[in-house]
Amino acid sequence: MGQIELKGVTKRFGDVEVIPPLDLHIGEGEFVVFVGPSGCGKSTLLRLIAGLEDVSGGHIEIDGQDATDLPPAKRSLAMVFQSYALYPHMSVRKNIAFPLKMAKADQATIDAKIENAARILNLTDYLHRRPGQLSGGQRQRVAIGRAIVREPAAFLFDEPLSNLDAALRVNMRLEISELHQKLKTTMVYVTHDQVEAMTMADKIVVLHAGVIEQVGSPLELYRSPRNKFVAGFIGSPK
């Protein structure tokens, strides 16, 4: 579960091709980080995988099935948004339950999944609170909880930590890495932060103007950057 294949995927906005034909393999259970400067196409690529944007060409396969034309809800993927996307007027419990309510799950299932997500994320004592009564880290965990209850084949993160302060960001990096170790679910994580990429990824995808410059483990990219762009971006001594 959680294998994603991009085959000749392209994206145009009007006349502008922001993603030229691109191939990428994301393996089951991998923690894959898309990294690159602002505007290089990281979010667009993630939104194509999520189905929030239509491809202009090519195919996307999820677990061997052609998912190119599937709507987001049918892709068994869960996007984790920044914590400010929580509903401020709803309790933590209701925020986490929201996707299950939308899917018309029965109440016993909803309760069991909420308890499970809350336990994994250390939110059990906070389920009755509203987002405004939580710390920034707790709010971020609620946003992740909303994805966990869907039991997705893969989690998709778009710069989830960019509105947190530096200390909390370091903390949340560790928490997300630990979550990956616990769940062993595929995670695709977008960031412009090299340190985040180097510390969290099994596999880094370096993007530059919609083109993949290199794919490899943090160590491979550090030791053998393919070109100056990768070396400069990853901070390799070469």
Ligand code: ADP
């Ligand atoms: P990143 O997430 O790496 O900062 P994006 O994927 O957001 O980059 O954007 C890649 C390029 O596509 C940018 O040039 C951006 O202006 C353009 N772009 C993104 N979304 C749209 C859109 N909905 N309409 C037109 N251009 C877009």
Ligand code: MG
């Ligand atoms: Mg972006």
